[in-house]
Amino acid sequence: MHTKTIAQLSAALRAGEFSSEELTRFFLERISRLDDKTNGYVTVTTERALEAASAADAKIAAGEGGPITGVPIAHKDIFCTEGVPTRCGSKMLDNFIAPYDATCVTKLSEAGTVMLGKTNMDEFAMGSSNETSFYGPVRNPWDLNAVPGGSSGGSAAVVAARLAPGATGTDTGGSIRQPAALTGITGLKPTYGRVSRYGMIAFASSLDQGGAMASTAEDAALLLQAMAGFDPKDSTSVDESVPDYRATLNDSIEGLKIGLPKEYFGEGLSSDVANVIDEAIAEYRQLGAEVIEISLPNSGLAVPTYYVIAPAECSSNLSRYDGVRFGYRCEDPVDIEDMYKRSREEGFGPEVKRRIMIGTYALSAGYYDAYYLKAQQVRRLIKNDFMDAFAKVDVIAGPVSPTPAFKLGEKTADPVTMYFSDIYTIAVNLAGLPAISIPAGFVGDAPVGLQLISPFFDEARLLNVAHRFQQITDWHARVPKGFE
Amino acid sequence: MEWEAVIGLEIHSQLKTKSKIFSGASTAYGAEPNTQACVVDLGLPGVLPVLNGEVVRMATKFGVAIGATVAQRSIFARKNYFYPDLPKGYQISQYALPIVTHGHVEIELEEGATKTIGVTRAHLEEDAGKSLHEDFHGMTGIDLNRAGTPLLEIVSEPDMRSAKEAVAYMKKIHSLVQYLEICDGNMQEGSFRCDANVSVRPIGQSELGTRTELKNINSFRFVERAINYEIERQIDVLEGGGQIVQETRLYDADNNETRPLRSKEEAMDYRYFPDPDLLPVELDAAFIEDVRQQLPELPEAKKARFVEQYGLSVYDAGVLTASRDMADYYEAVVVASSGEAKLAANWVMGDLTGALNKEGLDITASPMTAEQLGLMIERIGDNTISGKIAKKVFEAMWAGEGDADLIIESKGLKQVTDTGAIEHVIDDVLANNASQVEQYRAGKEKLFGFFVGQVMKITQGKANPAQVNDILKKKLQS
Numbered sequence: 001m002h003t004k005t006i007a008q009l010s011a012a013l014r015a016g017e018f019s020s021e022e023l024t025r026f027f028l029e030r031i032s033r034l035d036d037k038t039n040g041y042v043t044v045t046t047e048r049a050l051e052a053a054s055a056a057d058a059k060i061a062a063g064e065g066g067p068i069t070g071v072p073i074a075h076k077d078i079f080c081t082e083g084v085p086t087r088c089g090s091k092m093l094d095n096f097i098a099p100y101d102a103t104c105v106t107k108l109s110e111a112g113t114v115m116l117g118k119t120n121m122d123e124f125a126m127g128s129s130n131e132t133s134f135y136g137p138v139r140n141p142w143d144l145n146a147v148p149g150g151s152s153g154g155s156a157a158v159v160a161a162r163l164a165p166g167a168t169g170t171d172t173g174g175s176i177r178q179p180a181a182l183t184g185i186t187g188l189k190p191t192y193g194r195v196s197r198y199g200m201i202a203f204a205s206s207l208d209q210g211g212a213m214a215s216t217a218e219d220a221a222l223l224l225q226a227m228a229g230f231d232p233k234d235s236t237s238v239d240e241s242v243p244d245y246r247a248t249l250n251d252s253i254e255g256l257k258i259g260l261p262k263e264y265f266g267e268g269l270s271s272d273v274a275n276v277i278d279e280a281i282a283e284y285r286q287l288g289a290e291v292i293e294i295s296l297p298n299s300g301l302a303v304p305t306y307y308v309i310a311p312a313e314c315s316s317n318l319s320r321y322d323g324v325r326f327g328y329r330c331e332d333p334v335d336i337e338d339m340y341k342r343s344r345e346e347g348f349g350p351e352v353k354r355r356i357m358i359g360t361y362a363l364s365a366g367y368y369d370a371y372y373l374k375a376q377q378v379r380r381l382i383k384n385d386f387m388d389a390f391a392k393v394d395v396i397a398g399p400v401s402p403t404p405a406f407k408l409g410e411k412t413a414d415p416v417t418m419y420f421s422d423i424y425t426i427a428v429n430l431a432g433l434p435a436i437s438i439p440a441g442f443v444g445d446a447p448v449g450l451q452l453i454s455p456f457f458d459e460a461r462l463l464n465v466a467h468r469f470q471q472i473t474d475w476h477a478r479v480p481k482g483f484e
Numbered sequence: 485m486e487w488e489a490v491i492g493l494e495i496h497s498q499l500k501t502k503s504k505i506f507s508g509a510s511t512a513y514g515a516e517p518n519t520q521a522c523v524v525d526l527g528l529p530g531v532l533p534v535l536n537g538e539v540v541r542m543a544t545k546f547g548v549a550i551g552a553t554v555a556q557r558s559i560f561a562r563k564n565y566f567y568p569d570l571p572k573g574y575q576i577s578q579y580a581l582p583i584v585t586h587g588h589v590e591i592e593l594e595e596g597a598t599k600t601i602g603v604t605r606a607h608l609e610e611d612a613g614k615s616l617h618e619d620f621h622g623m624t625g626i627d628l629n630r631a632g633t634p635l636l637e638i639v640s641e642p643d644m645r646s647a648k649e650a651v652a653y654m655k656k657i658h659s660l661v662q663y664l665e666i667c668d669g670n671m672q673e674g675s676f677r678c679d680a681n682v683s684v685r686p687i688g689q690s691e692l693g694t695r696t697e698l699k700n701i702n703s704f705r706f707v708e709r710a711i712n713y714e715i716e717r718q719i720d721v722l723e724g725g726g727q728i729v730q731e732t733r734l735y736d737a738d739n740n741e742t743r744p745l746r747s748k749e750e751a752m753d754y755r756y757f758p759d760p761d762l763l764p765v766e767l768d769a770a771f772i773e774d775v776r777q778q779l780p781e782l783p784e785a786k787k788a789r790f791v792e793q794y795g796l797s798v799y800d801a802g803v804l805t806a807s808r809d810m811a812d813y814y815e816a817v818v819v820a821s822s823g824e825a826k827l828a829a830n831w832v833m834g835d836l837t838g839a840l841n842k843e844g845l846d847i848t849a850s851p852m853t854a855e856q857l858g859l860m861i862e863r864i865g866d867n868t869i870s871g872k873i874a875k876k877v878f879e880a881m882w883a884g885e886g887d888a889d890l891i892i893e894s895k896g897l898k899q900v901t902d903t904g905a906i907e908h909v910i911d912d913v914l915a916n917n918a919s920q921v922e923q924y925r926a927g928k929e930k931l932f933g934f935f936v937g938q939v940m941k942i943t944q945g946k947a948n949p950a951q952v953n954d955i956l957k958k959k960l961q962s
Contacts, residue, residue: 236762
């Protein structure tokens with residue numbers, strides 16, 4: 001059952017081949033047997049899962065429900081789930097149980113999905129390797145000594161290891177796409193505003209976007225269908241109609257114009273990854289696409305711009321973790337100042353503290369204009385680059401990550417090196433565009449992802465372009481050793 | 485040396501919306517602690533603010549009413565600081581681009597002159613919760629019911645030169661926000677409070693002195709006292725050769741003094757930046773125009789109308805329009821009295837205001853309705869009772885003995901207007917006081933009042949005074 005896609009599971013459930021409860025028990029059993037290898041789950045919600053499964057079975061039996069009713073999924077532990085711990089990879093929220101469900105969680109529940117559990121992640125989504133989690137690093141199912149990427153490393157690992165057919169993730173600077181690439185799955189980061197951020201614990205509010213992680217583009221389409229849409233609780237969600245993402249999956253891409261930004265193929269890109277991307281582009285030519293070289297001239301400014309804006313927003317967003325109302329509070333504070341300082345000192349890990357410090361500095365009187373304001377101006381330039389490019393091409397393609405998965409501990413000593421592993425993904429968040437990572441091949445046993453970027457709210461096109469590729473390749477269907 | 489004070493006020497006016505500025509929780513005052521704080525107000529992980537459209541309309545009303553520029557694009561920013569009753573660790577406020585800029589109001593000075601006070605800006609923001617230091621055995625309790633209550637912070641230019649001017653300005657704004665129905669003006673509950681920036685300089689000097697900020701003064705009386713104290717303190721410091729320290733000071737009403745709270749060096753860097761959770765507030769000209777069209781009659785216009793329509797003096801019209809509640813009450817009295825506008829003004833400003841003040845009641849809490857008072861005044865107008873008898877009727881009504889007609893009837897207070905009956909009484913009085921009649925006729929005219937008094941005594945005040953005067957005069961002259 002675990003090698004079936006969500007689309008296949010959906011058909012099997014409806015055909016009565018097995019029940020949602022059987023399917024859920026099957027995955028729960030796999031998790032209990034195999035998750036120790038990856039540490040992808042931080043919480044397994046057996047009881048809630050079985051209840052949801054039997055409710056789904058009743059719906060299916062009554063001929064009700066939609067295409068993902070009864071399908072088990074995992075939620076990144078950044079989404080609030082009522083009555084179940086939501087820890088966000090942090091000691092700060094070790095004792096936190098949200099009294100409400102995130103809008104994404106509600107929508108997926110209403111669509112009939114079954115939550116298997118919550119997945120591990122970098123602390124407050126700050127990291128590119130999942131090594132900043134208070135709950136221990138996640139291991140890449142393809143190489144247990146390698147990182148799965150981050151920050152949605154837990155979601156990526158459990159989908160790759162077939163410990164869940166699909167999962168939610170969030171992407172602030174590449175946190176869905178980069179781990180998807182490094183674990184050989186499909187990860188979709190929608191347009192900023194496409195999916196509600198309500199109940200998704202904020203890291204950098206103007207960049208954060210929830211999305212779908214699954215084996216295939218078709219599965220991602222099924223999940224996005226349930227997640228997308230305007231939410232009156234999120235002022236930044238956009239009131240734009242949600243198309244039927246599956247309806248256009250098989251559309252021809254004959255004559256599609258694919259732009260390859262020359263800046264994404266220069267120094268820093270491993271030649272092995274470059275070769276895989278070249279071969280994937282060759283497949284697209286086979287499918288009738290036209291490939292054009294383009295330029296995104298301000299690409300080089302994306303990482304420094306991001307590392308001003310994201311920390312600035314995070315320094316403010318994380319102020320609420322003060323030990324007063326919820327979350328970690330230090331032992332025996334002598335006064336309020338002591339309580340603030342020690343609760344935050346003891347509750348946050350080093351990467352979170354580093355970013356709070358950077359962000360606080362960037363927003364300080366006398367530095368605001370030089371850093372935050374300047375970064376916002378550069379952000380506009382980066383967005384304009386994309387707008388100019390989309391005047392010439394339909395989608396932009398390139399690598400997701402400059403290298404395949406690196407080893408655990410390899411980059412932890414040097415944060416800047418770690419930051420540059422998101423060099424190809426960050427600009428998309430700064431511009432607010434949708435993008436997808438799809439399995440494009442391997443370097444040895446390590447998966448490589450191809451990134452596709454489209455204009456705003458054109459997720460349907462991305463999914464179509466990705467799906468067509470997956471119709472003629474089988475990289476997405478490979479299962480790592482030990483998890484077959 | 486002669487000194488001049490320079491004063492600017494920052495008024496926090498709580499907007500009277502049903503729900504909070506960024507959440508659906510109720511803003512009602514006085515509930516059990518933390519029962520009116522939803523997940524958004526608590527700043528739980530993952531929650532997001534959603535702007536209450538009503539606050540935008542209210543701020544626009546205020547802006548239009550003070551002739552200000554209402555921004556077609558304004559931006560919410562985060563003001564970052566740690567405080568236990570500030571749930572998110574930042575306050576959502578407006579900073580670089582507030583919704584209202586460059587307005588002004590007129591205040592009246594004592595000599596009858598007026599002065600224009602500039603309003604630099606008015607911006608929308610959320611209130612914080614409350615820290616409760618009592619009853620927690622050395623710990624602090626937090627009540628977040630107030631967290632997220634909408635505020636309009638109204639910042640004046642430093643245009644005021646005395647505590648009296650500051651109070652006049654504050655009263656003007658207080659009246660205006662109530663006229664506009666955007667704030668209940670309740671100062672005890674903190675719906676309307678103010679900080680004052682005060683500095684002094686030698687008269688003739690154009691450059692401003694170093695200012696101090698007096699925090700959170702919650703009554704007109706305290707504003708006047710706090711500012712006066714602070715002006716004196718600053719003059720003493722300067723005359724003693726000292727320098728004013730730029731600092732925030734707290735007014736202690738019990739000891740009538742101000743005390744330093746924090747200095748400029750300790751001033752916080754709030755690290756303002758646009759709140760990425762909220763979109764810019766964009767208003768089109770049509771919306772602003774629509775609000776302008778729907779503005780209620782404002783104090784100045786109402787005052788002019790009262791002079792014109794009711795024939796009141798400018799002073800009386802000013803008193804009666806000082807608050808919208810007073811003006812509304814007055815107009816209801818006029819209607820109920822069948823148009824006795826002048827009498828109504830006298831009664832509302834005189835006996836009614838006196839009775840209310842005696843019991844410390846606001847006009848909205850008057851035990852006597854405008855209709856009741858108006859019907860009584862109608863009885864004066866139609867000569868059923870005299871003005872003097874009316875005072876008895878008023879007292880009985882105030883004591884809850886019923887409406888005017890019932891009291892007049894049950895107490896037999898109806899005025900005697902029968903000329904024959906009055907003549908009869910007068911004849912008796914003149915016959916019984918022959919020596920006084922002689923003295924009067926000899927030129928001691930002030931005895932006239934004595935005869936009137938005797939007539940009223942016999943008629944228990946019910947004889948129509950005008951008729952008594954006429955008949956008495958005729959009889960004494962004959």
